[in-house]
Amino acid sequence: MRPVVGFAIATGFVLLVSQSGAAAGADQGAQLAATCASCHRLDGGGTGIPSIIGLGEERLNSALLAYRAIERPNHIMHAIALSLSDEEIASVARYVAAQGK
Amino acid sequence: MKSWTRREFGCLTGAGLLTALSPRKALGQAKARVVVIGGGIGGATVAKYLAASATTIDVTLVEPRQVYTTCFFSNLHLAGLRPLEQLTHGYEALTRQYGITVVHGSAEAIDPAAKTVTLNNGSTLGYDRLVVAPGIAFRDGSLEGYDEAAMEIMPHAWNAGQQTRLLRQQLESMEDGGLFVLVAPPNPFRCPPAPYERASLIASYFQRRKPKAKILILDAKDSFNAQDLFQDAWNRHYPGMIEWLPAQFTGGVTAVDPKTRSVITVGATFKAAVANVVPAQMAGRLAQQAGLTDQSGWCPVDPVTFESALQPGIHLVGDAIIGGDMPKSAFCANSQAKACAFAIAADLAGSAQFPAHLFNTCYTYLAPDDAFSNAISFKPVDGKLKSVLSFISKVEESAEVRRKAARAAEGWYDAFTHDVFG
Ligand SMILES: Cc1cc2nc3c(=O)[nH]c(=O)nc-3n(C[C@H](O)[C@H](O)[C@H](O)COP(=O)(O)OP(=O)(O)OC[C@H]3O[C@@H](n4cnc5c(N)ncnc54)[C@H](O)[C@@H]3O)c2cc1C
Numbered sequence: 353m354r355p356v357v358g359f360a361i362a363t364g365f366v367l368l369v370s371q372s373g374a375a376a377g378a379d380q381g382a383q384l385a386a387t388c389a390s391c392h393r394l395d396g397g398g399t400g401i402p403s404i405i406g407l408g409e410e411r412l413n414s415a416l417l418a419y420r421a422i423e424r425p426n427h428i429m430h431a432i433a434l435s436l437s438d439e440e441i442a443s444v445a446r447y448v449a450a451q452g453k
Numbered sequence: 454m455k456s457w458t459r460r461e462f463g464c465l466t467g468a469g470l471l472t473a474l475s476p477r478k479a480l481g482q483a484k485a486r487v488v489v490i491g492g493g494i495g496g497a498t499v500a501k502y503l504a505a506s507a508t509t510i511d512v513t514l515v516e517p518r519q520v521y522t523t524c525f526f527s528n529l530h531l532a533g534l535r536p537l538e539q540l541t542h543g544y545e546a547l548t549r550q551y552g553i554t555v556v557h558g559s560a561e562a563i564d565p566a567a568k569t570v571t572l573n574n575g576s577t578l579g580y581d582r583l584v585v586a587p588g589i590a591f592r593d594g595s596l597e598g599y600d601e602a603a604m605e606i607m608p609h610a611w612n613a614g615q616q617t618r619l620l621r622q623q624l625e626s627m628e629d630g631g632l633f634v635l636v637a638p639p640n641p642f643r644c645p646p647a648p649y650e651r652a653s654l655i656a657s658y659f660q661r662r663k664p665k666a667k668i669l670i671l672d673a674k675d676s677f678n679a680q681d682l683f684q685d686a687w688n689r690h691y692p693g694m695i696e697w698l699p700a701q702f703t704g705g706v707t708a709v710d711p712k713t714r715s716v717i718t719v720g721a722t723f724k725a726a727v728a729n730v731v732p733a734q735m736a737g738r739l740a741q742q743a744g745l746t747d748q749s750g751w752c753p754v755d756p757v758t759f760e761s762a763l764q765p766g767i768h769l770v771g772d773a774i775i776g777g778d779m780p781k782s783a784f785c786a787n788s789q790a791k792a793c794a795f796a797i798a799a800d801l802a803g804s805a806q807f808p809a810h811l812f813n814t815c816y817t818y819l820a821p822d823d824a825f826s827n828a829i830s831f832k833p834v835d836g837k838l839k840s841v842l843s844f845i846s847k848v849e850e851s852a853e854v855r856r857k858a859a860r861a862a863e864g865w866y867d868a869f870t871h872d873v874f875g
Contacts, residue, residue: 380807386502386791387810390784393868400864427844428814431828434842435810 381447384440387432394451409449416441484511485801488570488580490560490739492516492544494523494783495586495771497873498790504551506798513578514547515570517559521874522613524644525783526866531610531621532654533662534821540613546875563743565764582797585745585752586771586786587737588612589643592750595733596636597708606711607728611643623727624655629663631726634716636706637672638731641751643772643781645678646817648731653683653819656691668695669723671706671716673733675699679817679825685848686819736773743767751775756833757809758800759793768793777838779831784813787873811838816862823852824859 385394388404396405404412418424420433420441436444489500492514500514522541529535547553558572563585569577591609599607610620627633633655637648652668659666676699677683687695704719709730716723716730735741735750745752745761752769753762756777761767770793771786779785792809799806811831818824825846832841846858 383791383795383807384810386795387788387812389868389872390787390812391814391865391868393871395871397871398864398868400860400862401868427846428826428828431830431842431844432812435812435830 412445491586495786502794634725639673
């Protein structure tokens with residue numbers, strides 16, 4: 353199952369940024385990542401707010417869980433992480449991790 | 454038409470994916486036409502995310518101006534800390550990367566029965582779905598004497614661009630020791646912390662260049678957003694420079710006299726060296742004319758799809774809507790716009806809609822190196838947008854934390870404008 357989902361997600365991103373696209377709207381990870389894009393550039397650029405591109409799925413997942421539990425204190429990321437369910441965290445982490453590739 | 458559930462989507466193989474994601478195209482049907490009126494924060498975001506969501510949607514964005522200057526960070530320009538050019542964004546990437554047709558014109562009328570929009574050049578655009586994001590207008594007659602001509606003498610600078618430049622020029626040419634009067638509007642209005650952020654940043658400019666100048670805020674309200682954070686900062690950074698008079702002290706501002714640059718309250722007249730008058734607000738004119746507003750002057754919407762409660766098939770986002778607990782901020786406009794775009798795309802494709810995540814964060818400057826932030830998430834509850842989680846910086850935070858927030862704000866500006874304008 354994994355590889356297929358991985359393919360769908362990667363395709364969704366290519367399509368999201370190129371005008372020939374179709375998929376972003378149909379992918380929950382892509383829709384959640386759109387909320388991250390209000391603060392984190394998803395093209396890997398940016399200063400002032402850390403980039404989340406290239407972190408890997410595990411680190412994204414554990415960072416979001418750490419913000420939710422206030423193991424890492426930051427009220428913005430705490431609010432973001434608290435508003436996401438475990439499944440949503442997994443889904444956005446998987447999608448964002450696929451963007452670096 | 455076949456509608457795709459999430460499960461089916463997940464099980465698709467690579468080969469079947471492309472066709473499956475474009476059901477309309479695969480069946481050889483015409484593309485759905487979505488027209489977006491207003492290329493500000495809400496409108497540009499809707500257009501971009503609709504275009505990115507499906508090749509089966511043709512997106513046209515209608516906006517009179519060639520470039521958009523952001524209100525957010527315009528207070529930094531007033532303090533001499535950011536050139537206006539750095540706050541100005543074009544529409545090229547929306548066309549080049551997302552295939553959006555940008556029409557530079559003004560929408561004059563909407564015909565919901567014929568599903569057409571008439572532009573100021575007389576042409577009409579047909580649509581299957583319409584999104585209206587016209588921002589704010591000022592309420593006529595809320596301040597006697599404050600007409601178009603008065604705005605050129607006592608600028609509001611509540612839409613960024615020429616008005617911001619004008620106010621900055623006036624502040625620069627003001628003599629040291631002059632009185633700057635800021636008239637703050639009644640609720641609800643665009644960006645609740647912004648009048649007080651403006652006073653703070655102008656105070657930082659005065660402190661550097663005109664240390665004897667004074668700032669008087671004449672408020673239509675008796676309290677304001679994040680008041681404890683602002684008043685703490687005013688005492689720390691600018692002792693004795695900023696005076697805030699609530700409506701209960703002055704009876705409220707009733708009129709202005711541009712000839713003498715005076716602001717008139719029930720009890721007194723204040724003669725200003727520079728006056729910044731921010732009047733009472735309502736949804737943008739087009740929303741009023743098209744019957745999209747209720748008696749409040751704002752637009753009621755469905756909190757999930759952002760479809761008008763008054764005109765089916767027309768969606769609204771941004772400052773023009775009755776946002777429940779959502780303030781009128783660029784962040785909220787952007788967040789609503791994404792939810793609206795995904796709802797329209799899902800509806801047109803007949804596919805499942807995921808629960809939207811609505812959010813607001815505003816970074817607010819108290820001084821160039823002292824910023825605070827809030828973070829609020831919202832959910833539709835009983836037909837209204839309710840705040841479900843809310844955090845804000847604390848008065849006792851360290852200078853280091855505040856300095857970091859000021860740098861994070863710069864990163865936010867970069868990422869956010871990239872998100873909106875590509
Ligand atoms: C001083 C100041 C500071 C601010 N700081 C912040 C901040 O730090 N963070 C934050 O999140 N928000 C901030 N805001 C608020 C933010 O600017 C607004 O909430 C945001 O711009 C709202 O977006 P909108 O799309 O509803 O309206 P706008 O961005 O105003 O866009 C409306 C667009 O519609 C167009 N239009 C209107 N009528 C028509 C028509 N008939 N036909 C075609 N086009 C039309 C206009 O030309 C305009 O481009 C600030 C505001 C001010 C004034």
